[in-house]
Amino acid sequence: MFEVFKKIKDGFVNTHKKLWAGLLNPFRKSESFASETLEQLEANLYGADFGPEVVEKIMQQVKNSDPKCCSLLQVVRLTLEAMLHDSEGTLPLAIQQPQVVLLLGVNGVGKTTTAAKLAHYLQTQNEKVLLGSCDTFRAAADQQLKRWAEQLHIECVRSHQGADAAAVAHDTCQAGVHRNYNWILLDTAGRLHNKTHLVEELKKIIRVVKKFQDNFPQHKWLVVDGSLGTNSITQAKVFHEAVGLTGMIVTKLDGTSKGGAIVGIHDQLKLPIYFIGLGEACDDLQKFSYASYLDAIIGSSNGSSTC
Ligand SMILES: Nc1nc2c(ncn2[C@@H]2O[C@H](COP(=O)(O)OP(=O)(O)OP(=O)(O)O)[C@@H](O)[C@H]2O)c(=O)[nH]1
Ligand SMILES: [Mg+2]
Numbered sequence: 001m002f003e004v005f006k007k008i009k010d011g012f013v014n015t016h017k018k019l020w021a022g023l024l025n026p027f028r029k030s031e032s033f034a035s036e037t038l039e040q041l042e043a044n045l046y047g048a049d050f051g052p053e054v055v056e057k058i059m060q061q062v063k064n065s066d067p068k069c070c071s072l073l074q075v076v077r078l079t080l081e082a083m084l085h086d087s088e089g090t091l092p093l094a095i096q097q098p099q100v101v102l103l104l105g106v107n108g109v110g111k112t113t114t115a116a117k118l119a120h121y122l123q124t125q126n127e128k129v130l131l132g133s134c135d136t137f138r139a140a141a142d143q144q145l146k147r148w149a150e151q152l153h154i155e156c157v158r159s160h161q162g163a164d165a166a167a168v169a170h171d172t173c174q175a176g177v178h179r180n181y182n183w184i185l186l187d188t189a190g191r192l193h194n195k196t197h198l199v200e201e202l203k204k205i206i207r208v209v210k211k212f213q214d215n216f217p218q219h220k221w222l223v224v225d226g227s228l229g230t231n232s233i234t235q236a237k238v239f240h241e242a243v244g245l246t247g248m249i250v251t252k253l254d255g256t257s258k259g260g261a262i263v264g265i266h267d268q269l270k271l272p273i274y275f276i277g278l279g280e281a282c283d284d285l286q287k288f289s290y291a292s293y294l295d296a297i298i299g300s301s302n303g304s305s306t307c
Pocket of ligand 1 (some may be wrong): 105106108109110111112113115135141188189190191251252253254276277278279280284
């Protein structure tokens with residue numbers, strides 16, 4: 001447990017620095033918050049990429065709070081806790097029905113790597129996992145997932161370059177259902193959210209998968225590159241409108257100074273965050289816990305209840 005938190009803390013160290021730079025003793029209660037302190041906090045919040053709406057909400061709370069009762073750090077933490085209380089996705093583990101996950105998102109955000117990491121995570125939870133390589137667009141994509149699957153000893157349904165992605169999704173579900181897999185993870189080709197015909201392809205995959213069972217795919221998760229910060233909100237909205245997303249995975253948060261984007265993205269989309277990616281290795285995927293995230297970027301919650 002300690003190791004897991006260390007990884008999260010290390011991953012968000014730059015966000016932590018960005019958030020508290022130039023703010024002296026943000027954990028101390030005082031007579032009043034100096035105007036320079038408020039200006040610095042606001043600049044830092046923008047720097048850590050919380051996004052304008054979240055910054056506005058935090059600044060409002062700070063201005064409405066009593067500095068004699070609450071330190072700056074406590075107000076920020078409590079405000080973010082309230083915004084994130086419903087942000088954690090819960091995985092339905094150890095259940096009868098196969099769970100189909102469609103991983104989608106724009107090019108290079110980390111879908112294929114995340115499919116492998118997620119498969120590895122589920123294996124550690126004693127779940128039986130099948131991968132489907134529905135990125136038939138690039139030959140290299142299929143090879144990438146094949147390598148991961150071999151390394152992790154996980155079965156992977158594949159086809160050839162140029163094959164119909166929906167047909168691969170179909171074959172994967174067929175194999176998964178007949179052979180009693182618990183999880184069927186479908187990696188898809190990166191596509192720009194504004195390229196309508198590519199988004200149509202995604203809809204076709206969903207239609208085909210639905211034929212197996214009406215509630216397939218139960219999970220349509222957008223993979224978002226966390227290092228791009230709140231810039232990802234626009235693409236996320238387009239995908240959400242097109243396919244009705246059920247959750248998100250935010251990748252590449254290791255080393256980013258834009259870790260505040262997690263709050264900004266969740267605030268705008270209200271989608272649960274299932275996992276965060278903190279590196280390129282198969283065990284660099286962590287279940288999203290808002291408490292651990294806030295511990296990493298702000299500090300422990302000790303004393304916040306006195307506010
Ligand atoms: N540092 C870091 N790198 C990551 C993370 N997740 C993925 N990557 C790297 O990001 C690059 C792109 O990852 P892919 O998994 O190929 O991304 P993709 O979305 O499948 O890409 P396309 O299929 O081309 O759309 C690779 O070099 C990965 O190793 C992460 O959490 N942290
Ligand atoms: Mg890929």
